[in-house]
Amino acid sequence: MIKIALAGNPNSGKTSLFNVLTGSNQFVGNWPGVTVEKKEGKLKKHDDVTVVDLPGIYSLSPYTEEEVVARNFIVNEHPDVILNIVDGTNLERNLYLTTQLVELGVPVVVAINLMDVIKKNGDQLNTAELSRRFGCPVVEISALKGTGCLEASEVCIKHAQSKKIQPCVTFAQSVEQAIAKVEGIVQGKVDRLQQRWFAIKLLERDSRAQKFLKLDEQTLQQIEQVVVELETALDDDSESIITNERYVAIEALIKGCYHKQNQGKLTVSDKIDKIVTNRFLALPIFALVMFLVYFISVSTVGTWATDWANDGLFGDGFHLFGIGQGQYEQAVNDHATEHLFTQDYVEILQNAVENNVVGAQEMLDAVTQGDFFAFDEAYGVYADVLVENGHDVVQNYEIAFGENSNAPSPEQYGVWVPSIPVLVGNGLEAINCAPWLQSLVIDGIIGGVGAVLGFVPQMLVLFLLLAFLEACGYMARVAFVMDKLFRKFGLSGKSFIPMLIGTGCSVPGIMASRTIENASDRRMTIITTSFIPCGAKLPIIALIASALFGGAWWVAPVAYFIGVVAVVLSGIMLKKSKLFAGDVAPFVMELPQYRMPTFVNLMRSTWERGWSFIKKAGTIILLASVVIWVGSTLGVVDGKFLFDTEMALENSLLGYVGNALSWLFAPLGFGNIKATVATIMGLVAKEEVVGVFGVLDFGGMTQLQSFSFLIFNLLCAPCFAAMGAIKREMNSAKWTLFALGYQTALAYSVCLVVYQFGLLFSGTPNVVGLIFAIAVLGGFGFFLFRPAYKVQKQK
Amino acid sequence: MKTLRDVAVGQSATVVKLHGEGKVKRRIMDMGITKGISVYVRKVAPLGDPLELTVRGYELSIRKADAQQIEVL
Incomplete structure (x- = not known):
């Protein structure tokens, strides 16, 4: 059994290489405890060789989840060999990671990717010489074309069996002396092969390494003394010294075996970039790309696909x-x-x-x-x-x-192809199945499955577009163009796409947040995306506008305005809270070369994301559908508890729950059964709210009350499908509950303020309610204007 | 002190020292902005921030606030 760990920079072609090596034999999951994706697969034609795809990283510093995952895996699980993919057109920065990988006591094989491009550009790279200097095998591949990849894996297998560990990269004498001193201090406490790695990490004051080795206070002090000596001698901090040394070493290593032709000449990618992020054209082009994404995934193809799934496959x-x-x-x-x-x-x-x-x-x-x-x-x-x-x-x-x-x-x-419910229904009828069971299977289970799968076609369309934008290099430019606007309220420039898609449907919007690398930005985007009114909320807006405001034109714009304000204020408030403070996102981002993605890789990425939605979000949606089915078919009619598939909502369990909970909404102005049931049904799908008002008596609500009701339904926890998407993307029960709790609490607070102050201005204030509203308003002011939570600096 | 922020678009500068601390600084160095390296300021984003730099033969984007921490010659 041989385990190959695949390591390399983002945009180095790692995913393509992994796909070539493992084919369709892949397992996608998560690294324990984090949202970082973990991919594993069996090497083609080698059932006894596993390839583990480490997250794409630039360094093994302890600052991002991805870096920590990668180094923990190598240090703790000892893969037999590391296959380090290196972008040959960006050699210096890619080799920076290599200089760290060779220190981990695991045999390394370096695969230089994009060899075809290097040759085409007329550049020269002597891989034999590079191999001699690094003391490990260096092979040439083209991951996109698939050339050299399987040969590289054969080299890996041979190299793993030889168990030959390459030498580490050496630094300037003063630094080497300091490393030797630290090695002397920790000798015997660490694996001999990883001694230098840990010595360097301790020299950098890496807190994870300190904790991992469980060093006592005295040893730490001894090390600190060495660090301070080195820092005084070289007048810099130790992290900077080591980083510098690595780049200096790289420059020496590639000198003479790498020759770049045509330096300064514009490549095709440069020419594209000159137009695409041009000062004047960048924003119009950005708007055009976003329009196309929206038009294809929401207005046209995506909707056709969804309609086919909902009305065709799961309809008639x-x-x-x-x-x-x-x-x-x-x-x-x-x-x-x-x-x-x-x-x-x-x-x-x-x-x-x-x-x-x-x-x-x-x-x-x-x-x-x-x-x-x-x-x-x-x-x-x-x-x-x-x-x-x-x-x-x-x-x-x-x-x-x-x-x-x-x-x-x-x-x-x-x-004509009959739908799944029709087919199953006919089948059940043919075997004389009991009506309640038919209803459970068709309305409950198939209805629930349909609710999950109905989203899938549109989502696949969107994921395909996102995969294209990511693979061709434009996604990084989206962040580049929008960063200034979004970071003011704690979001990433890439949050724009989830919000835009969210105007159509929150579910794919939330799923689109996957493209945001930084965990804190991603969580913030997930929490706020559903504030933007989605397509299913439009009928609610139309209903209230028409029934209570005489079709006033301003209701819809106000609804969108409230959504945007909720996003902005939430960003500001949450960013200042302790939960998000520790994680200031450094915006230091590579703008990769523009490349034409391959069809296979696009399809694979699209399918992976779609499948993970079905698996992870599907369960919660299905469960919720069945619960709601039970709640709406069981009920009490004329004092008798019974089951009826045509149960009137006000007699059903759901109706009783609504009635029992209605007092909760009294301070917001809509503490009546119909509004409460409508709100609960809104969790199934927001357009259901309209249906409830159609069935139940609609009169008796004032403009203020219904406006408050509208705001609540716009901002509170989204429908079950979106909750499933939130759960999938947060990958944590704690964060999912936080998101739903925050959304509902915000909706409640806003409506309380709106309703109570509304009463005041209309001359009929409710003193107790008003006091609470003023307190809530004060709370908003506090959360908005307090100083940001500062993370304690650790020494 | 002249910083990378003061360098005009289309100009190059040599890095003297990186100020500040913590993960942003480490990240900037990991990406190849180290002492003595020449950095070319390629463009500014349409909204005025961040910057696009060419360093070690590739394109890197950093915010102006972080560029201010990079002392150049």
Whole structure:
């Protein structure tokens, strides 16, 4: 059994190499305790050789999760050999990591990547000489083309069996003397092969190394004395001295065996960059790229894919490859025009429009255009609301399109594929399955699975685009262009994409935060992304705007404004808290060369992320769907506890829970059962809120109360799907609960302030409530303007 | 003291010393900005910050506040 650890800088082609070496035989997980991804696989044609993909790192310093993970793995788990991939077009900085890897007491093989590019540029690299100088094998590969990779792995296997450890890189005499002194002090306390590594780390005052070796106070003092002597002699701190020495050593090592042609001549990548991050063109190009990402993943392809999954695969069914779809749609529209969109039906809708009933205009527009499918979508959302307001749009609909109508059915046209629920339902009926079990399987389980998988097609589209942006090098430029704007409130420039996607749907938005390297920035982005009103919140906004504000134009912009303000203020408040203070993100970022990504790598990255969503987020979404199904089908009718798949919401367990919890919302102005149940149903999916108001009596709420209700539903914990995404991306129960708790607490506080001050300004203040609201407002002021939490410096 | 922040776009400067401490400093050095190395200031981001530098043959981006900690000649 041989274990190869794959190490190298980010952007060095490590992922490509890993894919070439292991093929499809990969296992993706997480390193214990951190969000850093861990990949492992079996080497092709060698079942007894494991390849472990270490995180991409520039150094083995103790400052990032990735670096700590990598060095702990090598020090504690002793891989048999390290395969160090080095970007040959960026030799000096890549070899910096090599100078550290060779000290760990593990045989190292250096693979110089992009050899084809080096040769094409007319540069010269004498790998034989480099191998002699480093004292370890150096091989030439092209990870993208796959050349030399498997040969490199054969070299690794041979080298691992030889157990030959390469010499370490040597430094200036004064530094070598100091290292020797520390080695003398710790001799016998560490593995002989790792003695120099630990001596250097102790010389750098590396606290992790100090803790790892459990050195006593006296030994630490002895070492400190050596460190101070060296620092005084060279007038610099020891970390700087060692780093300097490494780069000086690299310069000497590559001198004479690396020759760069055409220095200063612009490469293709330079030319692209001259345009893409040009002072005047950068922002328009950025806007264009973002528009395309949004347009493809949210407006067009992504939505088509989602609609197919929700309405086709998990709805009624779909026409295979669209065969027959056109004729079917034509037939349906004709049928609707003839039997449904009649003069008296238009009049019903016109009356509803005149009475400002929400959704009526949308339905009427669809009728005018003779578009049944647009009409049907609006009908599904708003029909109940119209009926509640005395506009009977259902009767005619049932006659024209109800179960016993002669409306065209899709299976009469082309190649019709029935949906999964239809197929399973038919199957269950054929075996005479009990109705409750049918409902559990179809509404509960398949409905839940559908809720998970319904997101997947759109997410795959988005992930493909993100993988492309990352692999081609533009993602780093996104951070470069947006950094100044976002870092003011504790976010990364890369937070822009999650927020933008979040306007369509929070779930892919949250998943998009994966591209942010820094853990603190990533968590902050995850917490705040769902404040941005997503597509499913639009019907709530429309409902409140239309029903209580006479369709006022300003309600929707105000909702978005509140979302953005919530993001900004949360960023400022959280950044100052202890939780985020320890982790000031250094923005020292490589801007990699622009490269054309390969299709295979894009597909693999897309699939990996999609699959991890299904696995990690899927469980929570499925569980929540089943719980809600149980809560809405069990209930008490006329004093009897019973099960009914058509249970009215106010009689169901869910309704009772809503009733029992409604007092919680009294200080916010909507302490009634319907608003509470609507809020709970909003956790299933935000558009459900509208459905609840359609079913239950809507009257009796003032403008202020409903406005408060609107804000609460915009800001509080998102739907279960988004919660699943949060859990997936946080990869920690503690952080997931913190995110949901923070969102709900913020929503509650904001609504309390809005409602109580609203009462005051309308002349009917509630003294107790107002006191609490003032206290909350004071709390906001404190959290916003207090000095940032300072991390105690450790000496 | 002249710092990297004061270097005009399109100009190069030689690093004399890195001030400050902790992980940002270490990170900057890890990325190859060490004593005696020549750094070329390639451009400023469209919103005025951060900077794009060429160092050791590749492109690196750092914030102006951090560039101010790098003493140059």
